[in-house]
Amino acid sequence: MPLVRFFRKAPPWATTATALVLALAAAWHAPAGLARGAAFQVPGQLELDEVSNYSHVKVTRDRGTRTLWFVRDNGEHVVESKLDLDRPDDLLIEYTRFMFLSYVFRPEPKKVLIVGLGGGSMVHFLKIHDPEVKVDVVEIDPLIVSIADRYFGVKTGGNVDVKVTDGFAYLRESEAKYDVIYMDAFLRPSGGTDITGVPLHLKTLAFYEQIKKRLNPDGAVVFNLNPHLAVQQDIRTIREAFPNTYVFRLQGYDGFVVVASTAAERMSPTAVSAAAARLDNAGRFKAPFSFRAMAGRLSRR
Template identity: 30%
Template sequence: MSPSTPLLELPGRVAGAAVTVRVLEPVHSDPARLYEQIQAGRYSRPFIIDDGETRQLLFGLDFIQSSMRIDEPYALDFAYTRKMMAFLLFVPDPGHVLMVGLGGGSLAKFCHRHLPRARLTVVEVDPDVITLRGEFDIPDDPRLAIVQADAADYLPAAEGDADVLLLDGFDCNGIAPAFLSRGFYRMARRRLRPGGLLVANFAGPRKYWSRHLTFLNQAFDGQVQLGTVPGGDNHIAFAFDEAGCAIDWQQLEAQAALLADQFPLDFPAIVASLREGAELRWAKAASAKALPIQQTKESHLWTKSTPT
């Protein structure tokens, strides 16, 4: 964020504790009116709540979009973001990571710091979210490109240019409406290089994202593995471009032990969440429905990526 774009500060309270609320509004705006709009759910722009320990990006008081620990801004504060980084189990050295949804930049910052050889592209539809990037210490670096665009328009613009595609696009009502089509997930698959991996965050009750899972399975011929997120209502879907991909759990656990020494993440716990997701009957049924007839190819854990 440019220093010439100051934020208006509003005093507020969350769960009885005093916090600072910051909004992208002119300094002459009425703070009381703005705070009343936020409390009533009528404020239409993203805003920040800062309690001195964490800084959060919100679209409404019912939904925290992103959270950053002020004393450790590059850590992944939310469990679901740590689970999304499970892509490293399958693609440990990506050349290009494409992300949809900037938020507070948690995933972008983590990848920028811990994947120094990777090129990163983040697609964000909301210009206000991009304007707030400076509040979350998102690096200004040629290796990290932030593109203001609707993912439904951006994804068809190229093919086969990403090793990993992370989908974490939400608005105040949940998963971005533009995602809800077979065509969107097919376009997403076409952005992947051969053997690439798509990772999608599904949040909230299953009834709100079950169609997304169906479309994702259809686009990837049933090659979708779901992971759980303990203590929350998120599920993380891993969709494999490689046909007939099957997880070798023993090899995956060995890979987790190696990665635990390289990254500040509990990879054994991440593998456990993948195993738990693999046992969900409804997830297995959704995947089986989309499997091509006569699919018999055996596969193993795929860990090699193509650098840019």
């Protein structure tokens, strides 16, 4: 989930047009991921506005694009998923594209797990571009599962199995093994989450040990990390848990995608770039983005 935030109140000196520009600019560039600025009306037609035990969510449609929003207690609206209804595999949000750098490290996955469903854009991409891969999804909120089905066309069927359960409990109790695990779980921020909404029990060494038990040899886990004051500590914890960690800084805002691998040998930046270039040159995904360009965002630290 990207940290694109919009607050309810505009500064007294801002016109409506100026306020909207400020909100958009702040959402992408504000320090520590905090957007300040504008009165914001979610664009498009409001199709759903519901509250569950875990989240307050809205769904809007603007022409051929449908958006899933998380609404915070202070009135912030956070974009969780965007879907092009004509091209559901076209990843409209930057971090979702970076999540598939997993193919640099595990190019032929047979079975993957996604923790956190949202609008299911990653599921659409896998179904279309890697139709042989088995995709398990775990999502704690039944409302999100229902919304993904009704509004975003994602549900159990074929190679996809969506389960309503807590990610920690699933990884502790399941005997399934995966080549890649994608961590993208967010809830309404509360005492049980960090400031971005990640459940605290999903960012501990104990949880990462559960992940490692569910990975096949040379497996990888991919984390979507929203910007916040403790994000570098989150990265350090991941580095402590896994033998090889690769940190990619996003371009659109100050978030990170982190790939952690259980492989015995670490890939050099040159090897990462070469593997990404092979994905581009093979035309396997026919994707409107470059794996090599994303690999160029690898942190050297």
